Amino acid sequence: MxxxxxxxxxxxxxxxxxxxIERLGERYAIPAAxxxxxxxxxLAWLAEAxxxxxxxxxxxxxxxxxxxxAWAAERFGVRPILLEPMPAACRAAARLFGLPVVTADGARIPLRAGSIDxxxxxxxxxxxxxxxxVLREIHRVLPPGAPLGLLVIVARDPRVPGPEGNLFPTRRALAGLLDAAGFEVVEQTDRPGDAPLSWTRRVERVAAAVAGRHRADRAHALAARQSETFTRLFASGQISVRLVHATRRPAGRPSERSAHGGPMSTPTGDEFEIEFEAEVEAELELAKASDPARVAAQPVSEWLFDPAEAEAEEVELRNLLGAAEELESGFRSWGHGPGEGA
Ligand SMILES: C[S@@+](CC[C@H](N)C(=O)[O-])C[C@H]1O[C@@H](n2cnc3c(N)ncnc32)[C@H](O)[C@@H]1O
Structure with a gap:
């Protein structure tokens, strides 16, 4: 990076x-950091999962x-170890929270195998x-069965032009990466929920204080441009946040994915139909959020995607959802629904 x-x-x-944060006070630390x-x-979803x-x-x-x-330590009493390659961020974390920080790359974690919880x-x-x-290294330092919580910004399309330095995986690519690194996905969600105002106001206050002092700085302008691109990509539905709870697979145990030859944990029978329907529903939500009509009203130079194509995709997804629903109800009426025996 x-x-x-x-x-x-x-x-x-x-x-x-x-x-x-040091100027404004301690209550700003966790949200702004x-x-x-x-x-x-x-964070609560990940910590509970x-x-x-x-x-x-x-x-x-x-x-x-x-x-x-720091949030996890305060709310759940864990003992965190922070690993971060950027020296100023490491110094900031140590200064703000007094937590142990290792300056290192995630692809070379200087900890013993199986040494964390x-x-x-x-x-x-x-x-x-x-x-x-990075995923292989995290796998190495976790003992078998231990949990991994991920927040990943995923793209609808692998070709989406990310802000400088960002390479968003698709949901499918992420699932493949986790499986190949030796993780079993237990649960995931694309709807983490909004932050309350009490939180966002503190984040905004700190951002305003930073801008007040550093607006003229080149680094501030670069970071602001990154942030604007993120905002536009989220608003257009091109990218979204995915939370994942996975566990480290014991060494030598084949993945359920490879055992069943499918994309998710149990891609057979009624679960496959339900999973397929849920995937299409999620895609449709993202397509609707991209609001092609609003994009079409903007100058072409502002477009992040072609609104006509997005509208066609939305129609296609609606048709697909209809087919998925029929497939599932057909599957249930054939006596394969949950609790009805296969
Ligand atoms: C968007 S920030 C998120 C920071 C923090 N996880 C949070 O949620 O507040 C991404 C972080 O990943 C770090 N990063 C980038 N490449 C990395 C790598 N190869 N190994 C470990 N961390 C990396 C960056 O320095 C940056 O602090």
Whole structure:
């Protein structure tokens, strides 16, 4: 990760954020130091899914300024270890929260195999070129069966032009990467929920304080441009947040994916039909959120996608959803529904 906009965002702005938090007060620290789209709703989903326990060691890979790890320590009593390659972000996290920070790359974690209890990696994979290497390292330091919580920004289309340095995986590619690294996906959601105003107001106050001092700085302009691109891509439905709870598969156990030859954990029978329907529904939600009519009203130079194509895709997805619903109800009426025996 060497793109200048990313260094600006994850190093320079990270340090300035810590300065602003110190000026404004401690209550601003956790919200403003969550810099990977995580909010309390998403963090609570991940913490509950991973069943974080007081005293257990949580490694946060790509921890940034440490907001999510500090939140987990405060709310769930875990003992976090932060791993982050950007020196200013590491210094900021240590200064703000006094947590142990390792300055290192996620693809070379300087910890012993099986030495932690749980891992998080939030908003990081889309900034990393070799995602498989980071996932393999997390797998190595977790014991078998231990939980991994991920927040990943996924793209509808692998060709979506990300902000500088970002390479968004599709949901399917992410599932493949996790499987290949030796993780079993337990549960995932594309609807993490919004942050409450009490949280967003504090984030905005800190951002305004940073802008007040550094607006004229090149690094600030670069980071602001990244953030604007993210906002437009989210608004157009081209990218979305996916939360994943996975567990480390014991060594030598084949993945259910490869055992069943399908894309998800149990792609046979009625579960396959339901899963397919849910996937189409999720795609349709994203297509609707992209609001092609609004995009069409903008100048062509502003378009992030062709609205005519998006409308055609929405129609196609509606047809597909109809077919998926029929497939599922047909499957149930043939006596294969849950509880009816196969
Ligand atoms: C969007 S920020 C998220 C920070 C933090 N996880 C959070 O949610 O607040 C992405 C972070 O990933 C870090 N990162 C990028 N490449 C990395 C790598 N190869 N290994 C570990 N962390 C990396 C960046 O330095 C940055 O702090």
């Amino acid at each position: 060497t793109a200048s906009a990313m260094v600006a965002e994850f190093d320079d702005v990270a340090g300035w954020t810590a300065d602003a 969550c810099r990977g789209s995580a909010n309390p709703t998403a 991973c069943e974080l326990k007081p005293g257990s060691v949580l490694l946060d890979v790509g921890a940034g300024v440490g907001g999510p790890a 749980a891992a998080w990696c939030l908003g990081v994979l889309d900034t990393v070129r070799d995602k498989a290497a």
